[in-house]
Amino acid sequence: MSKIILAKDHGKDVMDMRNAYCETMIEMAEKDDRIVALDADLMSAMGMKPFAKKFPERTLDCGIQEANMIGTACGLSVWGKVPFAHTFAPFCTRRACDQIFMSGAYNKANVKVVGSDPGITAAYNGGTHMPFEDMGIMRGFPGMTVVEPSDIVMLKDLLPQIGEAYGMFYMRLVRKDVRKVYDEGSSFEIGRAARLTEGEDAAIIASGFCVAEALDAVEMLRAEGIRVRLLDMFTWKPLDEEAVLWAAETGAVVTAENHNVINGLGSAVSCLLAKKKPTLVEMVGIQDEFGEVGPVSYLRERFGLTAENTVEAVHRAIARKNA
């Protein structure tokens, strides 16, 4: 069962995701000797050296060879281990795409693929390293569960669930700073969106760092007298149909994602609504462009992923609803 405690000071504190990832992986490995960590020469970048030090026999740094890392992880899982395989998001989902598909999903393996630096958070690594398509690629594979935790509290709660559930997972994960959204004690259910605010005028369905931006947007809209429902859609697949339909009750839906709107969260929500309850949708997200280099603050503005962009999208949605 989910228990959502929205942090009163949400959006204020900034926390490092890596530490939470490594600490939680160590806790999990202490309890479950099937947990194995694989990496492709980014163990230091991911802050996983403490894990490697504590569990050298359960650490496999494969070097810069993502295809072999994913394949090895799949073999380990068929043997009975629970491998978490990390590299930057483009290098698992693009470069090792067929390995995740065939050795993983088709083979019915049990690998937890972790792709870091999603979307614009690749920042100074620039367009080559900036995946706007990773979640969409992974969503297209039968049997994949696809998640994007929005803060550390959620990450810590989801990781053990991911480890315990048999099956292929893709988790995209901001490696460095994320804004706090939830208080300790919150718990989440994979496949169930977190319903964060109530309102009748419109609904925002957000994911990843866009949730913190959306919370800002909700406050800005409230000051204008506009009340919106906000969903943290941290599971992209399976998509929480009930929650999307709840959002659609407002008649004006806005999606917000750090991902290409083509094949992204906006597409997933629109596809569902087209089938179940045709509703107008505005999409905040990457408008089918390549990334570029720069600080996250610049890139957020450059690609239109700010709270202000979300407010504008809500205005557009309400205007269309009332037209």
Added chain:
Amino acid sequence: MLNDTQRKELKRFSKQTQMEIVKMISHIPAGHIGGSLSITDVLSVLYNKQMKIDPENPKWEDRDWLVLSKGHCGPALYAALALKGYFPVEQLATLNAPGTNLPSHADRNRTPGIDMTTGSLGQGASTAAGVAAGMKMDEKENYVYLILGDGELDEGQVWEMALMANTKKLDNLIAFVDYNKLQIDGRTDNDEVCDLGDICGKFEAFGWYAQRVNGHDVDEIDTAIDKAKEHKGSPSVIVLDTVKGNGWSRIANTAGSHSRGVSPEELEEALSEMQAAMDEIQ
């Protein structure tokens, strides 16, 4: 070392496997016959002599594993598994039929005795290494056998695995290369596609223990596996000199044997040639 009875048994099993392969493929418009026929001898040595298996309990946790990375040669493995009793031989006639448990490419979720799903070339190399690494973590003394095609060595993933498996000292991994010298577009030992050059030398450069033997001589294969098992500290590769389409002279050593059909007349021809070879063993 094989005694005379064992040698004959292994040769007969290999020939029976070949006969089942041509029969299976005769039921469908086309199948991967050439590369299936070239690996029946190594399958015979593995399933009858070297591997720890229990056909009654295909998932036996103390078994040795086999990963057929050249997954398109599923028909060879299906025939060997059926002859070992993993499932009824009659089922072989369902190869590629709608709803079958015997699809073109090996699928562990459908067929008893298949340890790993394969089909996209190069990938079985890594999944085999993963199983070997898991066995090491659990201090098991079992072996993982990996069968690679020679054309498959074009895939970079094989060499990624070769680098890693040696670094991680996976001496419980024994790979075979079915060096039948032919891939779809031409020869593997000249510049028709990609020249593989000195395969043993390449693996040795990656730190592997490499041997090259006649892939249609069960004694040589058996001895090479024994030596590979004795070798500690790094993985082993056994390059098998083989003939694509082995056992049926009409298609032997032709690239066209990679995938083709078998007409009723051809089936009769192939079976009679194989039966004659079988009679010679007895």
